[in-house]
Amino acid sequence: MRHFRFPPQLFRLVLLTLAIVGAYLVARTLLTPQSFGEYGWYRGSALAEIASRTPVFAGKKACAECHADIAQKMAQSEHKTFSCEACHGANREHAMDHDVVPAKVPDSYCLRCHEGNPSRPSWIKQIVVKDHYGEKCSDCHLPHQPTQSP
């Protein structure tokens, strides 16, 4: 009876495949984070990591502590639902330390909502910038009480 000899090139390939699969399994064991799959298809510890981040927003309440007059005017205006930081930017540092000056609000912020756009609900007042009279929005409109003029 003829002796069967496993072809050497196939034998090496099988060895190589086993080595690759083995390396993958070892890498998978070492590189998969410990808390992976604890709650779902993500690292369980990611929740704690995100929660431990320092917040950058102060919140409307913190603003109202010092700027109560503006907060009151805002509460009666059409912009009452806005958060202060929606236009003024994240300002927790300013709330903690009043010496930190908050960034200036550019006029283009007004255009986020007020530039004419057929897809925007018509109850939002809209203009077409190039046809609209005026240099700066705040020359004619008070952002905190938009229906009034300075």
Added chain:
Amino acid sequence: MTSQLTNAATEVMPAFTGYVYPNEATAHPIWSVLIVVYPYITGLVAGAFIMASLVRVFRVKALEPVYRFSLLTALAFLLCAPLPLLCHLGHPERCFEILMTPHLTSPMAVFGFVYAWYLMAVLLLELWFDYRHDLVVWSKTESGFKGILYRLLTVGVTDLSEPAVKLDARMGKILSIVGIPSAFLLHGYVGFIFGSIKANPWWGNPLMPIIFILSAMSSGIALCVFNYQVLTWVRRREMNMRCLDTMAMFLFYALVVDAAVEALDWLHRAFAAEEGFQVLQVMIREKLFYTLSVGQALVGTLLPFLLLGSLQLLRRRVPEVVRRRMIFSSAAMILVGVLAMRWNVVMGGQLFSKSLRGVMSHKFDFTGGEGWLMGLFLLILPFIILAMLLRLFLSERLPSSEPGPHSAAAASLP
């Protein structure tokens, strides 16, 4: 001041017309130039492989000179196929994570397995079995870096006995047969990723994988024709006209089938005129006029169809030089046309609102991670890798004495 404000307005609000949802009014589309390059490169791989399998599986003797060349082309482009995705997603240092915790319900994640199967189990193995005889010979004759590389690639098997070489040929053929459905799977899968998005009338289409495969075949064969002619010119060798004519014939067939299926798709869309067809009409007439009507239909399909078609009818009457130029320009036009087709698919689906009542416009960056320059670099890179592979594995200086379908290959390749 007014102009400043107008400029600011275009920064904040991108140009769009009609009814566009707020989350669609972004400065850049989510999928940009890089995602156009990705299916293009993957398609070239699948097409080049199918071209090689014409020799192995379908025994088209005339194409033997380009058998190895097409396989190496497929490899060079396959190595670059995931790069656009890697650059687009950012954080390349995290790319291994998709392999460590693969999510089997994500079509994008499963592509990793499709890719790995095609690269490791099909293309590299087929190349290895095909080259094993040569690698053993070269590992003995070559020295220095090349010698070390060839010795490493033999994986320590130096058996060149007749049964061993026969087994190599048989394994190569089996892998080629497995490779055809695998190449279809690789690129059909890319089509499926788009075709399965049922909320988007431009993409959501069961014909999408088939259209992708067919356009891949024509672009892959066109790439081989293009590269073969460039390589012959660079090496200052005489062109094998029988091989070139046969490639042109298969390129013509692939183009005809591809164009027919795409035309059927559009006929069906136009006749059914389902919800969203109106916005698709706007896309064809206005937004994608140059890339679709001019790039894809005229340059990429009609002109090469006429050139290659006339060659099929009048081949014997056309002088060799004219034939070469006609085939070369057809291949180049098909390559441009299929790139335009990928652009139309990827961008077309993102230029209209999900409300189907508005269209968006985007301005693409020139530099930067998602810019034109990056796309161009990713398109050039596979050619550089191919040049290196040709130096290593298809050099004129290397001796070649192997049996099988490639025996004529090294001998007659420029």
